Amino acid sequence: MSHDHPHDHLQQARPAVAPTRDGSLPLRVGIGGPVGSGKTALIAAVCAALHRRWSIGVITNDIYTTEDADRLRADAVLADDRIVAVRTGCCPHTAVRDDVTANRDAFEGMLETHPDLDLVLFESGGDNLTLTWSQALVDHEVFVLDVAGGDDVPRKGGPGVSGSDLLVINKTDLAPYVGADLSLMATDAARVRGGGDTLLVSLVSSDGARDVSRWLDRRLASRSVDRAPGRGAATTAGGSPPPVNASTGDLPPLPWAEIRP
């Protein structure tokens, strides 16, 4: 897909790291990747898996519509006021990297309503492989590819594929139908990412987001011990901290929600 601006993203200096990265605010995670790769489906599944353990908010970026947020609300993955849509009105890359004001405003507004937030997921539908995030906006970047996009995509690299904190290769269920070689995708991903975390998933299965949820849960659990009293420590419905296996950091069994077709 074409843009009407020069592609000089990689040359631009990243903004200074914001002082919010000290653990006193919610963990902020950007979910990026090509349109249709399954970002909204992943967010819905992760919220369904983790919302009883952690206080979660979602901020979606669409160019002209609020469709992603509307879908998450329709799926009732979180209370409506925990899902906020930013209408970027421009290339989505810009709103999460170059001028993050609208996203920061949405984040701060949500934090006023829900001061106990542990995790805020930002979705941005980059229309190609070049999406990156401002470090002033997010602490971690997750990049979502799908196998139907071609099993050569991991090999081609790009900042999202090679530099994200977690690469999710989604829709493994479609591999037989599109002739995608999953082991090739995994091997290429490991090579271009220098061993960085990669997970192959299929969100049509009821526990398809389990590994991604564990990945996030481990980061949340390790932060919560450092956070100020009165906020940040995740609570269950009963108000006590959730049990996490101290030696492995593993989640206890969770009710994994089905993704709606």
Ligand SMILES: Nc1nc2c(ncn2[C@@H]2O[C@H](COP(=O)(O)OP(=O)(O)O)[C@@H](O)[C@H]2O)c(=O)[nH]1
């Ligand atoms: N077969 C299959 N379809 C999926 C999977 N994950 C998502 N989808 C579907 O792919 C389409 C695009 O997903 P969506 O989450 O909207 O993608 P986004 O544009 O990246 O947010 C939707 O119709 C989803 O139901 C998966 O693992 N397998």
Ligand SMILES: [Mg+2]
């Ligand atoms: Mg989406």
